[in-house]
Amino acid sequence: MNFESTIEFEGFDKVLLKALGLKPHYVKFSVLMDKRSDSKLPAVAGIGFDKEKETFIFYRNDEGFNKLSVAERVAVIEHEFLHVMLGHLTTRVSDYTDDEQKEEHVLLNIAMDAAINDFLPDLPNWTVSSKLIQKWVDEANLKICVEAKKEWEYYFLILKQIQQKTGGKGSFSGVQGIDKHDWDSMSEADRQKMEAEVKGALEKLKNSQQWGNIPGEIGLVIDKLLKSVIPWQKELRLFGQNCKSSEKSYTRMRTNRRNPGIWPGQRCEDKANVIVWVDSSGSVPDNLIKKFFNEVAGMAKFANVWIGVHDYNIKTVEKFKKASSYTVLGRGGTSFDECFRFVKDRSFRKQWGKFADGFSGIIMLTDGEAADPKIEDLKIKVLWVLPQNHSAPTKIGKEIFLNERN
Numbered sequence: 001m002n003f004e005s006t007i008e009f010e011g012f013d014k015v016l017l018k019a020l021g022l023k024p025h026y027v028k029f030s031v032l033m034d035k036r037s038d039s040k041l042p043a044v045a046g047i048g049f050d051k052e053k054e055t056f057i058f059y060r061n062d063e064g065f066n067k068l069s070v071a072e073r074v075a076v077i078e079h080e081f082l083h084v085m086l087g088h089l090t091t092r093v094s095d096y097t098d099d100e101q102k103e104e105h106v107l108l109n110i111a112m113d114a115a116i117n118d119f120l121p122d123l124p125n126w127t128v129s130s131k132l133i134q135k136w137v138d139e140a141n142l143k144i145c146v147e148a149k150k151e152w153e154y155y156f157l158i159l160k161q162i163q164q165k166t167g168g169k170g171s172f173s174g175v176q177g178i179d180k181h182d183w184d185s186m187s188e189a190d191r192q193k194m195e196a197e198v199k200g201a202l203e204k205l206k207n208s209q210q211w212g213n214i215p216g217e218i219g220l221v222i223d224k225l226l227k228s229v230i231p232w233q234k235e236l237r238l239f240g241q242n243c244k245s246s247e248k249s250y251t252r253m254r255t256n257r258r259n260p261g262i263w264p265g266q267r268c269e270d271k272a273n274v275i276v277w278v279d280s281s282g283s284v285p286d287n288l289i290k291k292f293f294n295e296v297a298g299m300a301k302f303a304n305v306w307i308g309v310h311d312y313n314i315k316t317v318e319k320f321k322k323a324s325s326y327t328v329l330g331r332g333g334t335s336f337d338e339c340f341r342f343v344k345d346r347s348f349r350k351q352w353g354k355f356a357d358g359f360s361g362i363i364m365l366t367d368g369e370a371a372d373p374k375i376e377d378l379k380i381k382v383l384w385v386l387p388q389n390h391s392a393p394t395k396i397g398k399e400i401f402l403n404e405r406n
Contacts, residue, residue, distance in 0.1 A: 025210035026081045028201040033058040075122040090195040111156035140165045235400045240299040243272035243361030272303035279366035281334040336373035
C-alpha cells in the first residue's frame, strides 16, 4: 500500500489515527501508552514509563519525526508498538547478564531493534537490521551467517560474540537509533503489572479476527510469551496451594457434637497431598533439578509432598525431606504410565509403602520426550514442569517452563 497516497503530511495524532486504521491490531496496545512530544529527545521517538500514572509513554521529537516521509513515520509508530507487543518493555539487561554495564544495555537495545526492524521495510535505511549486524560480523572476521526476522536473544548473542572477538572494543559502525529506550527504571511491581496488561491485550488479539494480520514469525514469539504468564517458581507455588483439600483427623481435645464424651472430636485441616515425579532419563539439566527441588521445599511447608523418581519404571517413592537429599537414579528410557497408575491404583501403590488415601495434585518434572501416557478418568490436577522449547506428551494438565536465567 502506498502510504504517501493515503496519509497527508500532518501532525502526529492524525498520522497515528491513520496508522491504526490501516493496522487495527495495534489499537489494543496503543491504549497502553500515553503519547507525548519532547523536543529534547535525542532520537526520533522513544518508549518510557510514567511511575505516577503507571503507564507506558510514547515519546517523539516532532522536529525529527516530521522530517521523515509519511511511510517512515508510520513505520516508526509500528516499531514502538512492536516493542510493547513483544515484551521488550518488561525485559531488563540484568535479567540476562551478570551486570548492568552500559555496554550490555546498548547491546540489548540494538538486539531488540534488530528483532523488529526486518518486519518494517519502510523504516529509514540507516536503522539497525540483520543486514547491518552481518556487516559487523564480517568486520570482526566471524564465520556467522546472520538470519533475518529472528528473536532478540539471537541477535544479542551474536553481538556478544562480536564484542568478545574484538576484546570488548567492537565498533558497531553505521548504527543510528530511531528510538530511545528508557524503561529500566521500572520497579518489579510495575514491571509485573504492565507485563500482565500487555499479555491480556495479546490474549484478546489472538482470539480476534485481527490475529490473521500478524506475521507468522511474530505470532510464534507472541505464542511463547503467552505460554508462561508468570515466573515458574510462582506458578509452582500456586499449583500447590490450589491442590489443597480438606483433611480430617480425630482428637480428644475437641468435643464430638453428636456423642460428647464418647467419641473424639474432629479437626479439619486444608492441606494438599502432592506427588512429584522426576524424570531421570537425562534430558533435564542437573542445575534445573536443583532449582526445582528448592521450590518444592517451599511447597512442603503447606502441603504433604512425596517424591517419585522414574525413567521407564518407578525407581523410588518417598516423603519429601529436604532439597539437598535427592539424587537422580535410572537414566534409562521414559514412560509415564506407572506414574499415573500409582496415583489411581491403590493396590499398585501399596507395594511402595504407605501413602495418603488420595492425591490432590501431580507434578511431572520432565523433558516430555515419551509416549502419550494412558490417562483415563483422572480427576486431580496435573502440572508439567518442562525445560524451555519442550512440551508435554499429552494435553491433560498445564505446562510451565523452567528458565535457566532465574
